[in-house]
Amino acid sequence: MTDFTETPVQFGAEGALLGILTLPLVQQSEELGCIVLNTGVNHRVGPHRINVKASRALAGIGIPTLRFDLSGIGDSASSQSALDFRAQAIDDMKSALDHLEKSHGLKRFLVFGICSGAENSIALALNDPRVVGLLAFDGPTYMTPGVRLERKLRRWMAFPFNTPLRHSYKIWADLSQWAADARSQGAKNSVAALKSILFPKKAEPVADIFADGAPEVTAQDFERKLLSLVDRGVSISLMYSATQNSHDRDYGMLRQLRGSRLFERAQYRFWPDIDHTATTLEMQARLLAALQNWARGLAFERPATRAGNAGGGTSQPMVLARRRATRATVSG
């Protein structure tokens, strides 16, 4: 016996977007719902089926949750519009909120996303006032050169004693192959790598978002945008995995924002033992428990107090947000 029901839904222009709506048997708040976003090009089920588990975990605490595919991903049709990918994603996510509002009367929304889903969760919150909370796992990072150097030094220090780490460097793997067999592919790769170091070629031009000159979100832009969200009363939880770094202290993933008041008002959490897609069942369980705890806190907040906080400042919800931030901040 489960405490939720699941139904496939099609919505958006001509029903082009496909998702699964997980409805709790007992709803926590009449107005609060959640959407769970694609990670990269993985379909709505998510890596390791984590979006399914997240949807059921949220429904388990009384929050209706929709996991769905953005245009062109999974089972949603490609869009016929001329929007760029981010604008299209925002359009799709707003369609998801519209669908939940029209069909189930939901008015306030949480958003959960991993990697590209984390970036999309922030983009949606900036573009839709119905979003009252976002949990972004492995979203944008703004490390300083010092943090990057420390990460590199830690890897180098581990290098002599750590076989898998050594083999994560392609050049090492190729050289090892070369040492074992002078005619191996590794030998050829090593020679090619050596040539590219001695005679570097001009880099091939790259397209679209990876191109030089693509719009860059600076740390200051990022801070300004997130502060605008917390000022609006949006609960922000930024989580980072062990894929980003092995250690963390003093908000290392966002060190360029050092001293920002954002850290007083948003959750920041580094997971030294959970990787980018929560590969093991144990990692998944802990990440989902954190998601549930975060969402449960918001589900119990009354909409009236949140609305009263629209102008920011030091009203009660902010105090709550600050307390949550203090509790949840884990460094190192």
Place this chain on the structure above:
Amino acid sequence: MTPLVFGPSSRRLFGLFHPAEGRVQRDVAVLLCAPMGHEAIRSHRFFRLLAQRLSRRGMSVLRFDGHGTGDSPGNDEDGELSGWCADVAVAHAELVARSGASRIIWFGARVGATLALQAASTATPPPSKIVAWEPILHGAEYLQYLREKHVQELEHGHTIPDAGWRRQLEQDPQAFTTEAFGFAITPLLRRQLLALEPDTLVAPQNAELVTIAKPDDEQTAGWVERQGRAGASARWLPLTHSMIWSSNPFPNNEMVPAEALQRIITEISE
């Protein structure tokens, strides 16, 4: 494309039905059986494009998630081969009812292909043809492959991986046997996979079988030859392709290798 929830109330399944399109509609419908675990996630787009292309060629197509997988009800821990095998037969009945086609073809990949081979004798009416892409014939080897890939995935996922994982993998045969790539491998599923050997898997006698595998896959080639000698209509089709079942999407790693998609469409459409 129509999303569906079908099957007995105690074991509902999620599926996507692609009705036949195009000017010429054929009296043929195709059931697609996905792999298990990470390989199902990895190949989702392949299955979607395959279903779309086949439906445009006038064939109705049903793809579905077995119990405890994808969007179907159930948890990872509920997944096991005999249940999934029964799910194939249930999906087959759904496709027969929806399409009205008199000729049903099954396509399966990896464990999905193995399930198709096991389920063929239980389906009514039986499938007329099975196209099996790299079926898992030797469960113990597959479990070992999953263990190794699981550890590789963990190592890739950590800035400084735990050097002990690889040692454990090499020294302790019980290490990393209860899950693979974030999907549970229960004792029951493990036992079922361990029982899976080339000699225990028999090609159906009442369906044409096309088995697709890499040209250097001698085990599968040998199995097909033995099935043919035993009286089955079994054909071996070597196919070189770039699909990496255990990978995550990343640059230079095709989501849908065109050569494989085209070849499989041809085999199903013929």
